[in-house]
Amino acid sequence: MGLKRIGLVLILLVLMLTTAGYPSAVIAQDGKPSAAVRLLFGKMTPEERVGQLFLVIFTGTDLSDKSQIYDLIVKHHVGGVVLQAANDNFVAAPNTVHDAYQLTNNLQQLEWVTSISPPTDPKTGQAFSHAYIPLFIGMTQDGNGAPGDQILSGLTPLPSEMSIGATWSPDLAKQVGTVMGKELSAVGINMYFGPSLDVLETPNSSPTNDLGTSVFGGDPYWVSVMGSAYISGLHTGSQNRLLVIAKHFPGGGSADRTDEQEVATVRKSLDQLKQIDLAPFFAVTANTTPPVPSAAITDGLLISHIRYQGFQGNIRASTRPVSFDAQALTSILSLPQFTSWYANGGLIVSDDLGTKAVKQFYTTGSDFPARTVVRDAFVAGNDLLDLGNIVSSDAPDNYSTVLGILDYFSQKYQEDPAFAQRVDTSVLRIMALKEHLYGSYNYPNVLSSSAGFSSLGTLQAVTFEVAHSAATLLSPSAQDLATLLTAPPKVRDHIIFFTDTSQVQQCSSCAVQSGLAYDALQAAIARLYGPQSGNQTSTFRLSSYSFDDAANYLAGKSPPYLQDDLSSADWVIFSLTGSGRNQQQIISNFLSGQQDLLRTKHVVLFAFGAPYYLDATDISRLTAYYALYSQEPPFVEVAARLLFQELTPTGASPVSIPGLGYDLISITAPDPNQIIALILDLPTISTVSTNAPTPAATPVPLFKIGDTIAIRTGVIKDHNGEPVPDGTVVQFSMNLTGEGGGILQQANAVTTQGVARVSFGLDKPGLLQIRATSEPALVSEVVQLDVSSGGQPAAVTVIVPQLTPEVVHQTTLTPPAAVNEFITPEGTPRFLAWLLIIFLLLGGAVLVYFAGVQIESMRWGLRWGLCALAGGLMSYNYIALGLPGSATFTISNGIGGIVLLVIIGLLAGWGAGWLWSRRTLN
Numbered sequence: 023m024g025l026k027r028i029g030l031v032l033i034l035l036v037l038m039l040t041t042a043g044y045p046s047a048v049i050a051q052d053g054k055p056s057a058a059v060r061l062l063f064g065k066m067t068p069e070e071r072v073g074q075l076f077l078v079i080f081t082g083t084d085l086s087d088k089s090q091i092y093d094l095i096v097k098h099h100v101g102g103v104v105l106q107a108a109n110d111n112f113v114a115a116p117n118t119v120h121d122a123y124q125l126t127n128n129l130q131q132l133e134w135v136t137s138i139s140p141p142t143d144p145k146t147g148q149a150f151s152h153a154y155i156p157l158f159i160g161m162t163q164d165g166n167g168a169p170g171d172q173i174l175s176g177l178t179p180l181p182s183e184m185s186i187g188a189t190w191s192p193d194l195a196k197q198v199g200t201v202m203g204k205e206l207s208a209v210g211i212n213m214y215f216g217p218s219l220d221v222l223e224t225p226n227s228s229p230t231n232d233l234g235t236s237v238f239g240g241d242p243y244w245v246s247v248m249g250s251a252y253i254s255g256l257h258t259g260s261q262n263r264l265l266v267i268a269k270h271f272p273g274g275g276s277a278d279r280t281d282e283q284e285v286a287t288v289r290k291s292l293d294q295l296k297q298i299d300l301a302p303f304f305a306v307t308a309n310t311t312p313p314v315p316s317a318a319i320t321d322g323l324l325i326s327h328i329r330y331q332g333f334q335g336n337i338r339a340s341t342r343p344v345s346f347d348a349q350a351l352t353s354i355l356s357l358p359q360f361t362s363w364y365a366n367g368g369l370i371v372s373d374d375l376g377t378k379a380v381k382q383f384y385t386t387g388s389d390f391p392a393r394t395v396v397r398d399a400f401v402a403g404n405d406l407l408d409l410g411n412i413v414s415s416d417a418p419d420n421y422s423t424v425l426g427i428l429d430y431f432s433q434k435y436q437e438d439p440a441f442a443q444r445v446d447t448s449v450l451r452i453m454a455l456k457e458h459l460y461g462s463y464n465y466p467n468v469l470s471s472s473a474g475f476s477s478l479g480t481l482q483a484v485t486f487e488v489a490h491s492a493a494t495l496l497s498p499s500a501q502d503l504a505t506l507l508t509a510p511p512k513v514r515d516h517i518i519f520f521t522d523t524s525q526v527q528q529c530s531s532c533a534v535q536s537g538l539a540y541d542a543l544q545a546a547i548a549r550l551y552g553p554q555s556g557n558q559t560s561t562f563r564l565s566s567y568s569f570d571d572a573a574n575y576l577a578g579k580s581p582p583y584l585q586d587d588l589s590s591a592d593w594v595i596f597s598l599t600g601s602g603r604n605q606q607q608i609i610s611n612f613l614s615g616q617q618d619l620l621r622t623k624h625v626v627l628f629a630f631g632a633p634y635y636l637d638a639t640d641i642s643r644l645t646a647y648y649a650l651y652s653q654e655p656p657f658v659e660v661a662a663r664l665l666f667q668e669l670t671p672t673g674a675s676p677v678s679i680p681g682l683g684y685d686l687i688s689i690t691a692p693d694p695n696q697i698i699a700l701i702l703d704l705p706t707i708s709t710v711s712t713n714a715p716t717p718a719a720t721p722v723p724l725f726k727i728g729d730t731i732a733i734r735t736g737v738i739k740d741h742n743g744e745p746v747p748d749g750t751v752v753q754f755s756m757n758l759t760g761e762g763g764g765i766l767q768q769a770n771a772v773t774t775q776g777v778a779r780v781s782f783g784l785d786k787p788g789l790l791q792i793r794a795t796s797e798p799a800l801v802s803e804v805v806q807l808d809v810s811s812g813g814q815p816a817a818v819t820v821i822v823p824q825l826t827p828e829v830v831h832q833t834t835l836t837p838p839a840a841v842n843e844f845i846t847p848e849g850t851p852r853f854l855a856w857l858l859i860i861f862l863l864l865g866g867a868v869l870v871y872f873a874g875v876q877i878e879s880m881r882w883g884l885r886w887g888l889c890a891l892a893g894g895l896m897s898y899n900y901i902a903l904g905l906p907g908s909a910t911f912t913i914s915n916g917i918g919g920i921v922l923l924v925i926i927g928l929l930a931g932w933g934a935g936w937l938w939s940r941r942t943l944n
Contacts, residue, residue: 102159253318282378291332374411493648597628867890
């Protein structure tokens with residue numbers, strides 16, 4: 023046994039030396055496996071080929087030869103595993119990431135070692151056939167903590183998709199994806215289930231289908247833009263060592279329930295799906311105009327368990343769940359936007375086949391035929407099958423069920439040539455992706471390096487940037503808020519916080535930890551604005567309670583001190599996380615049941631989850647309503663800064679909010695308060711030679727009868743100041759002015775990246791004007807040219823009109839005043855002022871003491887010093903206690919005025935001490 027291990031080590035060293043400097047992942051361009059992979063495929067047994075089709079789960083981290091996962095990998099050749107926190111695949115902090123790295127490397131090592139030295143089959147006495155093919159190791163890690171994240175500590179806490187969408191910045195989406203790709207790849211994950219490309223067209227706060235913040239937004243164009251950028255970041259950050267499987271194809275944004283309950287039915291035809299739900303998937307699979315960078319192309323699609331009513335136009339006909347419906351799935355994948363992508367190696371991956379929804383759909387009486395379920399999913403068109411926790415009614419557990427499925431597929435492979443051909447096609451597709459993931463089936467190149475460990479969990483700058491850019495003031499408007507809240511909380515104000523407390527665990531035996539602690543916002547405010555950081559608030563005037571406490575209070579079972587804290591509070595702050603509990607009902611009951619008590623208080627709500635839970639009545643009872651969209655620590659800090667008016671919210675909701683009448687279609691329509699620019703669409707001239715003399719100015723183009731004039735718009739902006747979505751209609755018209763004039767030609771065009779183009783033929787003489795409109799933006803520049811009947815060429819003139827006062831709304835923004843380090847805006851001294859005065863008082867008292875010693879005696883020196891100290895303290899306390907006139911004095915005179923007043927107090931106290939000594943000694 024010792025010699026065998028030494029031999030394995032020597033082989034590994036040789037392989038490492040021969041692959042030194044080998045390039046990292048090579049992304050497939052044509053989806054075709056190399057000759058070496060085809061040669062290996064030709065040597066594989068039916069069992070080996072079949073095993074590559076499956077992703078399995080396992081419990082714990084044990085990979086010994088007695089474990090079930092060892093058996094599935096070594097003897098049944100499964101193609102990959104899915105790691106989940108629910109299966110205890112990750113250990114508690116602080117070893118979560120380190121042990122995850124060890125687990126992924128050990129899994130890959132197990133596959134390689136047993137291919138070189140396979141175990142012996144006890145039935146035949148022969149070694150198991152075992153071709154070395156790297157494993158897929160897949161995981162979801164959606165961001166925003168549990169439940170979307172599997173690893174809860176050790177990695178950089180990243181924002182939710184919706185918070186990224188609220189920034190409207192593809193660059194930030196790419197940056198977040200880059201961090202995610204870098205860290206998952208460093209841990210050894212090579213298959214990422216995400217991002218979600220669902221379009222939340224109509225928000226649904228029902229607990230049966232609350233997608234929460236796990237979507238980029240509700241506009242298909244912007245979901246496409248942000249999703250493409252995120253995928254590009256994943257590939258870039260992982261150096262192309264991470265396969266991206268976009269979900270939930272063909273789109274679950276309109277589903278009325280999740281697959282954790284039952285199969286959802288969506289009433290949409292294929293044409294409707296193409297307009298909304300499929301648009302983001304088109305963007306990450308097709309060569310669009312302009313072309314999508316190769317890094318933004320997804321490697322695979324995760325097929326959801328959704329059925330469609332009216333899919334082929336007949337509203338009374340329903341498909342099966344599309345993951346099991348060969349006709350429906352083929353109809354979608356046959357669309358031209360997918361055919362090229364699939365032909366070039368795109369992978370079709372089933373969603374978890376062990377969900378409650380699948381079990382309910384297939385169960386007849388008490389019979390759940392797991393083998394039939396998996397066969398249907400494969401025959402429908404899925405290449406890679408995620409078995410999840412599937413348990414057949416004739417098997418005791420998941421492991422036994424998986425073995426039965428593998429045996430069933432192997433037997434059918436040998437008996438059914440058509441089935442075998444289908445298996446071979448998918449297996450070659452899988453093997454090609456594995457080859458292109460690592461460059462070759464070379465074990466040392468497959469192992470993830472520990473070099474990236476030093477930066478794990480430290481890349482929070484992008485999360486802070488997303489938090490700052492996503493923060494949104496939902497209600498009221500900025501102008502109205504400035505009237506309602508003229509100043510942030512004062513140092514003497516009492517603030518009470520109500521926050522939902524979600525409990526999460528990294529593993530079943532791990533300690534329970536809070537998703538968002540009930541006092542998280544209070545702690546952030548104390549750290550940023552407490553006595554040690556500006557003294558803008560007093561910690562003893564802050565109190566925090568959970569939503570459970572609020573519910574008990576409403577039920578007449580008030581926790582200790584809550585009633586007193588609520589009665590004395592000047593500010594009531596709610597933190598809504600959208601964690602699946604009926605939070606909005608608690609808030610609604612609180613706002614309606616405590617109206618008299620809350621009427622004299624500032625009531626502020628921060629939505630750390632989705633922003634669409636509250637109705638119009640509840641929102642009307644709030645002083646301010648902010649959306650943060652994510653509960654990670656940087657977002658809590660941003661909420662604290664918003665409350666103290668240190669930050670100005672710049673984000674905008676990426677989804678509709680019914681309670682506010684905020685309709686995303688209207689928001690992304692062209693802003694009427696703009697003048698659409700019109701520009702001659704001239705061909706781009708490139709200069710190749712750098713040694714050529716300075717080129718002459720481009721001649722002004724001239725036009726005559728018979729020519730064609732090409733016009734394009736400038737970037738047309740929506741109400742958020744972003745380019746309007748692709749496909750926005752622009753109407754161009756060419757008019758003949760003067761007597762007998764009118765519209766000569768009209769043409770419609772659609773925007774690409776905010777710009778629309780059109781061409782007009784010049785076939786009539788006269789003074790021509792070209793305009794453009796894009797509802798509701800009705801004003802554009804005017805392109806004017808005089809094409810005379812004499813045949814003389816005419817130059818183009820651009821006329822810029824003026825918007826009427828009724829159309830344009832200009833807002834003058836007052837720049838924020840510089841923060842005074844010594845005095846608050848209310849005129850109270852800050853911590854630095856207090857510290858300065860303490861030094862001044864002590865220094866003055868000591869000087870007076872020494873003067874008294876020299877003039878009189880030590881006894882009178884001490885008395886004079888104490889009198890001077892008392893006088894100075896009285897002067898400062900007049901300011902600190904906010905007595906009449908003090909605020910006006912400090913605001914007008916600043917720290918210099920306070921210092922002068924304290925010096926006067928010191929001198930007055932010294933004078934009193936001197937008079938005392940004169941009367942006593944005389």
